[in-house]
């Protein structure tokens with residue numbers, strides 16, 4: 001089932017999205033699109049407006065201005081059949097304590113049965129889903145007995161029980177141990193690769209953003225100030241690479257704009273005497289920190305200008 005508003009059209013399309021709370025402008029012109037099957041991570045400092053953006057797209061919050069289309073519909077006017085096409089994992093979902101895990105997933109799943117198709121049978125079989133999110137041992141436990149991380153896995157299961165075309169996840173891995181985090185990442189890859197699910201998630205974990213996202217959006221100062229793959233962003237922001245090497249046991253470091261040319265000359269001069277060669281570009285974390293620092297020190301225009309210059 002495709003309901004993106006026509007073949008090839010974006011699943012999410014946001015233009016000049018604005019949000020004002022009282023006298024405070026939180027979003028001042030957000031622009032981005034998401035294609036079918038894309039995994040997009042929304043990064044930004046606390047209070048940047050990530051949750052606000054997601055809630056507007058989910059139809060939970062009315063925007064102050066601008067244009068938004070989600071699965072071919074304006075979220076401000078989306079109805080039941082539109083809501084059934086996407087899944088939501090909120091930041092704090094803390095009810096249903098008396099229900100048991102399997103019971104709740106079966107119950108919530110029933111809502112999606114009318115939207116089942118030959119291609120995408122809905123809902124997800126409860127036991128299969130429970131196994132997929134790693135809760136088999138907890139299937140017959142009451143929800144209030146689950147640990148924080150197990151509860152979060154259940155939140156993810158609730159978000160995908162209807163086999164959504166689009167999945168919104170707000171800080172999905174808070175409280176996950178490294179093993180649960182790895183399993184969650186595998187699940188996201190599966191959903192996007194096998195089911196072509198489009199995924200928009202927020203996280204403060206840059207390592208996670210780098211591992212998961214096809215594209216990273218950085219939201220700061222009310223706008224998307226950077227949009228691209230982790231590698232692309234790091235390359236655009238850091239023009240210099242750091243080269244480290246040893247010659248005859250002595251350690252050397254050099255920053256250069258053209259690492260390939262530098263290394264070629266290094267070998268021409270020292271040949272086999274060069275050992276422990278390492279070339280390093282800025283990590284996503286360094287790129288992100290440098291952009292956000294510019295914003296927090298009041299240099300919004302410089303940060304945007306720097307990025308735009310670099311991506312020109």
Ligand SMILES: Nc1ncnc2c1ncn2[C@@H]1O[C@H](COP(=O)(O)OP(=O)(O)OP(=O)(O)O)[C@@H](O)[C@H]1O
Nearest residue numbers: 021022026044045046047048049050051052053202
């Ligand atoms: N209902 C509301 N009424 C007034 N102000 C609000 C409301 N909801 C959010 N805000 C404010 O809007 C700004 C953006 O909040 P939002 O929760 O969208 O940010 P965020 O990027 O998700 O932050 P975090 O990373 O801390 O979760 C914050 O300054 C917040 O205090």
